Amino acid sequence: MAKKGEIAATGPALSAEATKQTVVAALQQQHAFIDREFTGLMAIAGKDTGKVEALKRAYLVSYDQYWDAVARTFLENEPRLQDLIKMMRSTQKRIKDQLASVENVASVFQLLASLISTAASLLMLSSM
């Protein structure tokens, strides 16, 4: 049971990846909220310069926090991306090699046919 002041867990613990993703979505919603409500919040702040500055700062920080989180997600997956690029290249090459080997069989037969035909023609010419 959660102690007073703690938030009780309501479901299974999220994986690190899921937590990161949830953070990104939360940061996007946080900036959207500040942006949407900015005019109203400024009106409430009135002439209190401290509050006005804090609000402007919240806007800027929430924007940067969100896009930094997006960049971090991409950066953390960069090694995976590089592995994927290598994987794609090697897979393409392997399948192309498979195609070449299948088509080689046909070309071997074609070569054989032309060689034997030539030999037959030569034999016929020599027997005339």
Added chain:
Amino acid sequence: MSTPLSTPRVIPSTIVSPAHVHRWRGTSAARMVLVIILGALALSGCLARAVKEGGSELASTGMEASTQLARYYDALARDTIDSYELNAFREGTLGISSSDAQARRDKTLGDNLTALQARAALALQLKGVYAALGALADSTAPAATRSAAEGVVGAVLTLRKSPLADPASGAVKSVVGMIAEDVLAYVQAREVVSAAELARKTEAALRALFEDERETYASISAFRAEKAGVVVAGMLTRNEVLPWPLVDRVLVPYGLVLANAKAVPTDAGTRTGFEHLAAARTRRLAVASGEATDAMGGTLAGLAKAHAEFPARSASLDDAIAFLGRTRAYLDLVRTYHGQ
């Protein structure tokens, strides 16, 4: 000359000797084996053709899915640029300065665009994998082998000075050609199954990356939609834009024309109405962007299932094709929001 019925016909021992019977039995057994082999080859040939067709269909669906995935990443890059520019405008209107952080912001924008472009390029590489699979499945090498094998047999028969008019030589050519075609069709089918497995692993790896980053993608589209909505709402409130085009399309079927399309609405209620309409469109844009992400995820998942069930033709491929249609439609819609 007649032979009495009671007298059994004597077959000279020189004609039917034990060696002949043995040879006859041997020939008969060999024929049976040949028939079984030909039957098995014909059956494997049919199965091989089914695998080829399935592989070809899987490849074309995979290619289309990869194309849409690349388009999806391009749309996200467009969203990222729009968000950056719309935010600059918004900050200007709010009197907020971000000059201190501008260099860092520009770098972050560049990094994010590079990352999205790299993913789009990766999707196109996946398309290359499926194109290679399609080329393998659609290869006409077995048919070419058949005619080449027939050519070999024909040449051998000529070499042996067999009479070319002999009807048997034509039959032998056909049988050998058929065997060669079926054998190569079998080899090709085996290669298609193996290549499809390679493509499956590649698609699975890319799909895992997509799923891990999915919420980030959805948030980028949502960010752009929200930002555009706030900017438009602000311009409407400040009477900086003519809102009439928002309802133009609805008036056309009624044959109605605007009284003064070049004036901002003076009625406060009308202005509020347009603000609500713009907000509704913003929500629709956000939903469409979210649906594009879901449809793309569904396409990749359907493709993965179709791979798992290959070489059997499964309903999962139809699911993937249906999701592809939705993905294309949503991306077309998102494209109109980008003004493209």
